[in-house]
Every structure is written in C-alpha cells, then in structure tokens.
Amino acid sequence: MQLVILYLSTAVVFLGLDAVMLTRVLRPMFETRLGAALLEDLRIVPAALFYLAYVAGVVWFVSWGALKDGSVMQAFGNGALIGALAYGTYEFTNYATLKAWHWQMVATDVTWGALLTGVSAAVGVAVTRAVMG
Numbered sequence: 001m002q003l004v005i006l007y008l009s010t011a012v013v014f015l016g017l018d019a020v021m022l023t024r025v026l027r028p029m030f031e032t033r034l035g036a037a038l039l040e041d042l043r044i045v046p047a048a049l050f051y052l053a054y055v056a057g058v059v060w061f062v063s064w065g066a067l068k069d070g071s072v073m074q075a076f077g078n079g080a081l082i083g084a085l086a087y088g089t090y091e092f093t094n095y096a097t098l099k100a101w102h103w104q105m106v107a108t109d110v111t112w113g114a115l116l117t118g119v120s121a122a123v124g125v126a127v128t129r130a131v132m133g
Helices: 002-037 044-069 072-097 103-132
Strands: none
Touching: 002 044, 002 103, 044 072, 044 103, 072 103
C-alpha cells in the first residue's frame, strides 16, 4: 500500500505542476522558436507512456529509498539530480543537433525538470509518511 500511495501522490504532483508549466511557459517559448515544427495537439499515448515510466523511475530510484530513510530532503535532492539528468539529456541533445534549439529552452527546461522532479519526489514522500503514519 505504501508504494501505491507513493506512486500516486508523486504522479499527481508531477502531472499537475507540469501541466501548468507546459501550458503557461514552455509551450509558448517552444512555439516562438519552433513554430510550425510543433504539433497542434499532443500525442497522448507517447506522453502518457513517458509520464507513467518517469514517475515509476523516480519512485524506484529516488523516493522509495528516501521514504525508508525518512528523509523528505533526500527525496528532493536526489529527485532534482535525476530531473536535471533526464531533462538535460533531452535538451542538450536537441541543442547539439537541431538548428532551431535555443539555449533559453535548454536552461528553462533543465531547471524545470530538476525542480519538478525534486518537488514531486519530496511531496510524494511527505504525503506517504503522513498517510501511513
């Protein structure tokens, strides 16, 4: 039950925060730089697969150990590191290979990935500790 609560609470925070950031900041920034290269509508299946797998990876590699150690800050720190690595892989690869990719996109998205993953992992651990006592 602990693992289910940890996954669901992490996923809710991650998806909620990312939805706001994607619609308010990242999409407009990417539209400015990439224009017609972006799809009008999101391809939901690949997005869902990413979110399901990414949150599972965060829980496995970050949150579960932090929960066992009783450390919300450990979840935040390790989550931020994983987020920077994951989002950095995407952003720096695109920056290295695509003409239209801009350093502002890289800096914004890598920073966001670190904060989003760290906060989601930390809140997931805190919620699970509170629910499970």
